[in-house]
Structures are given as C-alpha cells and as structure tokens.
Amino acid sequence: MKTLGIIGGLGPESTIDYYQKIIALYRERTRNGSYPEFIVASVNLRKGLDFMDANDLAGMADYLLQGIGKLVRAGADFGLISANTPHIVFDDVASKSPIPLISIVEATCAAAKTRNLKRLALFGTAYTMQGTFYAKVFSREGIELLVPEPNDQDYIHDKYMNELVPGKFLAETRSGLLAIVDRMKAKSDIEGVILAGTELPLILRDPAHNRIPFLNTTKIHVEAAVTEMLS
Amino acid sequence: MKTLGIIGGLGPESTIDYYQKIIALYRERTRNGSYPEFIVASVNLRKGLDFMDANDLAGMADYLLQGIGKLVRAGADFGLISANTPHIVFDDVASKSPIPLISIVEATCAAAKTRNLKRLALFGTAYTMQGTFYAKVFSREGIELLVPEPNDQDYIHDKYMNELVPGKFLAETRSGLLAIVDRMKAKSDIEGVILAGTELPLILRDPAHNRIPFLNTTKIHVEAAVTEMLS
Numbered sequence: 120m121k122t123l124g125i126i127g128g129l130g131p132e133s134t135i136d137y138y139q140k141i142i143a144l145y146r147e148r149t150r151n152g153s154y155p156e157f158i159v160a161s162v163n164l165r166k167g168l169d170f171m172d173a174n175d176l177a178g179m180a181d182y183l184l185q186g187i188g189k190l191v192r193a194g195a196d197f198g199l200i201s202a203n204t205p206h207i208v209f210d211d212v213a214s215k216s217p218i219p220l221i222s223i224v225e226a227t228c229a230a231a232k233t234r235n236l237k238r239l240a241l242f243g244t245a246y247t248m249q250g251t252f253y254a255k256v257f258s259r260e261g262i263e264l265l266v267p268e269p270n271d272q273d274y275i276h277d278k279y280m281n282e283l284v285p286g287k288f289l290a291e292t293r294s295g296l297l298a299i300v301d302r303m304k305a306k307s308d309i310e311g312v313i314l315a316g317t318e319l320p321l322i323l324r325d326p327a328h329n330r331i332p333f334l335n336t337t338k339i340h341v342e343a344a345v346t347e348m349l350s
Numbered sequence: 351m352k353t354l355g356i357i358g359g360l361g362p363e364s365t366i367d368y369y370q371k372i373i374a375l376y377r378e379r380t381r382n383g384s385y386p387e388f389i390v391a392s393v394n395l396r397k398g399l400d401f402m403d404a405n406d407l408a409g410m411a412d413y414l415l416q417g418i419g420k421l422v423r424a425g426a427d428f429g430l431i432s433a434n435t436p437h438i439v440f441d442d443v444a445s446k447s448p449i450p451l452i453s454i455v456e457a458t459c460a461a462a463k464t465r466n467l468k469r470l471a472l473f474g475t476a477y478t479m480q481g482t483f484y485a486k487v488f489s490r491e492g493i494e495l496l497v498p499e500p501n502d503q504d505y506i507h508d509k510y511m512n513e514l515v516p517g518k519f520l521a522e523t524r525s526g527l528l529a530i531v532d533r534m535k536a537k538s539d540i541e542g543v544i545l546a547g548t549e550l551p552l553i554l555r556d557p558a559h560n561r562i563p564f565l566n567t568t569k570i571h572v573e574a575a576v577t578e579m580l581s
Contacts, residue, residue, distance in 0.1 A: 193424035
C-alpha cells in the first residue's frame with residue numbers, strides 16, 4: 120500500500136469530510152476489515168487566507184511545500200492538498216514537491232470527461248472563480264467553464280468564508296446557492312456544476328438539483344487518492 | 351508554539367472529535383484568528399484490535415512507536431495517543447518515545463483530583479475496565495475506581511466495538527449505558543463516571559446524568575494538549 124499524506128485544515132470541516140471518506144472508501148474497496156494508514160498535516164488556514172488576500176502566491180506555495188515536507192518526512196509516498204483554492208499554485212508546488220501530488224482540478228476534469236459533460240458552472244471562492252487554474256485544465260479537454268454573475272460570485276464567496284468555513288450550514292444559504300444554479304441553467308444551459316470548494320458539498324449534499332448534476336470535488340479527489348493508495 | 355502530533359484512527363470517529371476540539375479550543379484560547387498546526391498519523395485500527403485480542407502488548411507498543419516515529423520526523427515536539435485502550439502500554443511507549451507524550455489517564459486523574467472526586471466508575475472497553483492501567487494511576491492519588499458488573503461490562507464492550515467505533519449512536523444504547531450508571535450509583539454510591547473510551551462522549555454528550563458527573567476523557571486530553579501547545 121502507498122502511504123497518503125494530506126495537507127489539511129483548509130478548512131477543517133472539509134478535512135474531516137476527507138478523513139471520513141478516505142476511510143470509508145478504503146474499507147469498501149479492500150473489504151478485509153483493515154483501516155488505511157495515512158498522515159494529515161493540518162495547517163493554519165488564517166495564514167493561507169492572508170497569502171491569498173495579499174496575492175502572495177509565492178508565499179502560499181512555500182507554505183504548502185513546508186507542509187508537504189512534513190508529510191514526506193513522516194513517510195508519505197504521495198500527497199494531496201484537501202482544498203480547491205490553494206490549487207492556484209498547484210503547478211508550482213507539484214514541480215517542487217519530492218512526492219507526486221494528486222490535483223483536485225485534474226481529477227475533477229477526468230471525472231467530467233468520463234461523464235461527457237461539456238459545459239459546466241464553476242462554484243468556489245472568489246479566487247477559484249476568478250482564477251484561471253480551473254479553466255486552463257478543462258479547456259485542454261474542450262470543456263467550457265462558466266462562472267456565476269459578479270453579484271452571485273460575491274454571494275458565494277461571502278457565504279463560503281463566513282458560514283461554510285466556520286461550519287455553519289443554513290437552509291437559507293442552500294436555497295440561495297440553488298437559485299444561482301437555476302439562473303445559470305436558464306441563461307447558459309449548463310450541463311452541471313463543479314462544487315470547486317471542498318466545503319460546498321457539505322451544504323449541497325444531493326448529487327444533483329433539477330436534474331443538473333453536481334461534481335463533488337472532495338469525493339472525486341478521495342476516489343483518485345484511494346485508487347492510488349491501492350495501486 | 352509547540353507542534354502536537356497525534357496517533358489517530360483508534361477509532362476514527364473519536365479522532366474527528368479530537369480534531370474539532372483541538373482547533374476550537376486553540377482558537378478560543380488564542381483569539382487571534384489563527385488555526386493550530388499539528389499532525390495526525392492515522393493508524394490501522396484493525397491491527398490495534400488484533401494486538402489486543404492476541405494480548406500482544408509488545409506488538410501494540412511497537413506499532414504505536416512506529417506511528418510516533420512518523421510524527422517525530424514530521425516535526426512533532428510532543429504527542430498523544432487519541433484513545434484510552436492503547437494506554438495499557440503507555441508507560442512502555444512513553445519511555446521509548448523520543449518526544450514527551452501526554453497520557454489520557456494522567457490528565458483524567460488530574461482532572462478528577464481538581465474536582466475532588468474520590469470514588470468513580472470506569473466505563474471503557476473490556477481491556478480498559480479489566481486492565482490495571484487506570485487504577486494504578488488513580489490509586490496513587492487515593493481515588494477509588496469501580497467497574498461495572500461483569501454482564502454490564504460485556505454490554506459496554508459489545509456496544510463500544512459494534513456500534514460506537516463504526517459510528518452508530520443509538521438512543522437505545524444511550525439508555526442502556528445510563529441504566530448502568532444508575533445501578534452503580536444505587537449500589538456503590540459513585541461520585542462520577544470516567545468515560546474512559548473516546549467514543550463514549552459521542553453517545554453520552556451531557557456533562558452529567560442524574561447529578562452524576564461524567565469525565566469526558568477526550569475533552570480532558572485535548573485541554574492538556576492545547577495547554578502544552580501554547581506553553
């Protein structure tokens with residue numbers, strides 16, 4: 120078995136989601152009663168947000184690489200960053216990392232390709248919706264990504280930071296997010312929504328809404344990781 | 351700040367409880383918006399249970415020391431094992447560990463002493479209730495520990511292994527556990543109950559029952575750990 124190392128804490132609620140999903144999926148696939156051995160380095164979310172706010176991408180990459188160094192010394196054979204936003208510096212981090220890293224963006228793109236989805240909405244933090252790191256990977260596969268209207272982006276980002284990350288999941292916010300999905304369906308005929316923030320599947324728990332499928336990036340990332348653990 | 355390393359996964363649900371409690375308490379004590387950096391090495395619960403079933407305490411100690419080695423290499427300054435049962439080999443592990451370890455038994459004993467409790471029931475796995483590792487520490491402080499009747503021990507152990515560890519928390523089991531508390535109060539006039547299994551506070555969430563206080567060993571352990579992080 121290959122040992123997985125996880126950069127966690129970005130944010131903590133989604134790290135727990137990864138932790139539970141990895142154990143459940145590993146047990147489902149192995150069916151021998153055993154539990155996976157893996158390592159989590161939980162980092163300081165405040166520091167990550169400060170790097171993002173200051174647009175200090177080199178600082179962000181260095182901080183993630185420090186965490187990866189801990190995982191490597193603990194014996195990780197490969198790693199992942201359990202959050203979407205930090206993937207803004209994924210290429211830089213992956214090229215300097217001593218172990219292979221599984222990208223949540225590439226894993227999600229592969230999942231979209233398998234499902235033959237060609238036109239997808241992208242929900243995430245402002246950094247993710249306004250960044251090019253998702254579009255860059257998806258455009259290579261001919262998949263078009265659409266982001267919400269600017270005021271809807273503000274709504275998602277605000278709710279993400281001030282409710283979801285601190286672990287508040289409100290029915291009202293759920294409705295607000297689904298209304299954005301409906302508007303994008305009506306206006307742009309999207310074929311699905313990428314929940315490109317690992318806290319989003321914690322509030323949008325259904326696999327679809329009004330027949331519009333949701334791509335749960337946490338679930339997709341975990342599936343890729345467990346496949347690698349057992350490869 | 352001192353870096354904490356945690357041996358987790360024994361079982362996974364209580365590791366999540368530690369994870370959330372450590373972050374919440376750290377944030378409550380620091381109040382500067384930051385999140386703690388710490389490391390979790392999640393180990394194979396099945397392996398731990400096999401060592402216990404085979405009464406292979408040397409194997410258990412070695413396995414825990416392997417995990418501690420990972421934490422040390424990842425940069426942990428001190429550590430803890432996030433479970434009660436493995437504390438059966440705590441003295442051996444702590445004496446061989448390159449970093450100091452915080453014992454859940456000693457932390458709980460200190461908490462009982464502070465609250466001036468002299469006669470306590472001990473709930474946990476069969477290994478914990480039948481072992482001497484709790485009594486040894488508490489007797490030094492003149493605190494008497496009482497274990498449930500043999501058939502009640504069987505009930506607790508069975509529910510622990512087959513429901514709590516896999517994450518099933520049933521109202522019926524909660525009532526069954528509280529009935530044991532009531533019987534021990536009536537028969538032996540206990541002053542409190544040590545929830546000496548880190549899954550027990552996940553089903554007995556109240557701090558007391560019929561005025562009998564519960565000592566939540568997870569909470570006590572986390573308080574000791576966060577105090578050390580910030581010392």
